[in-house]
Amino acid sequence: MARSIFLFNTHDLPHRAGEMREYELDLKITEAVGVDLLSVKPGETIELDLRIQSVDEGVLATARVVADATGECTRCLKPITWPIDENFTELYYYETASSKTSSKRGAKGKSGKEAEIDLDEDDLSFLDGDDIDLEPAIRDAIILNLAVNPLCTEDCPGLEDKKGENWAYLSQAQPQTPTDQRWSALKDFPLKN
Numbered sequence: 001m002a003r004s005i006f007l008f009n010t011h012d013l014p015h016r017a018g019e020m021r022e023y024e025l026d027l028k029i030t031e032a033v034g035v036d037l038l039s040v041k042p043g044e045t046i047e048l049d050l051r052i053q054s055v056d057e058g059v060l061a062t063a064r065v066v067a068d069a070t071g072e073c074t075r076c077l078k079p080i081t082w083p084i085d086e087n088f089t090e091l092y093y094y095e096t097a098s099s100k101t102s103s104k105r106g107a108k109g110k111s112g113k114e115a116e117i118d119l120d121e122d123d124l125s126f127l128d129g130d131d132i133d134l135e136p137a138i139r140d141a142i143i144l145n146l147a148v149n150p151l152c153t154e155d156c157p158g159l160e161d162k163k164g165e166n167w168a169y170l171s172q173a174q175p176q177t178p179t180d181q182r183w184s185a186l187k188d189f190p191l192k193n
């Protein structure tokens with residue numbers, strides 16, 4: 001299996017509290033990151049200004065996530081670009097037997113919606129060897145920035161207020177006479193008055 005682009009190897013960072021390294025990363029993603037209506041599309045790049053610091057418990061990652069999500073205005077269906085610029089901080093614990101035990105104790109019960117987003121019942125992140133997995137933090141940072149109902153402009157008039165302009169476009173795009181074979185049998189059906 002190909003190595004996830006979100007895995008970052010921290011071998012350059014000495015495991016001594018106070019040590020710090022900074023990186024500028026361009027992550028070219030292969031799967032959409034976001035929600036149905038708005039997402040950073042495959043092939044796009046997520047820019048990551050990453051700082052990793054050694055702390056007693058593990059590696060503290062602080063990052064700025066910059067990307068452009070794209071989608072459609074939910075009112076007028078115009079394509080929109082949604083700039084994302086968000087920071088996150090995530091502590092990756094050294095993987096030890098005791099930290100694993102304490103993480104189970106620390107796991108919280110979650111209510112419906114949260115549980116869907118974060119299927120992992122464990123809230124804590126761990127180093128895997130020298131690797132830290134930035135994917136959950138990046139996904140959260142992006143999704144937090146996305147509107148549930150994205151609009152091209154805050155006062156988008158929508159389709160109906162544009163004097164049928166967009167409706168006209170839509171009906172042009174869809175042929176008046178359905179060519180789909182599944183509908184042809186209905187053509188002579190006495191549906192109309």
Ligand SMILES: [Zn+2]
Pocket residue numbers: 073074075076077078151152153156157158
């Ligand atoms: Zn709109």
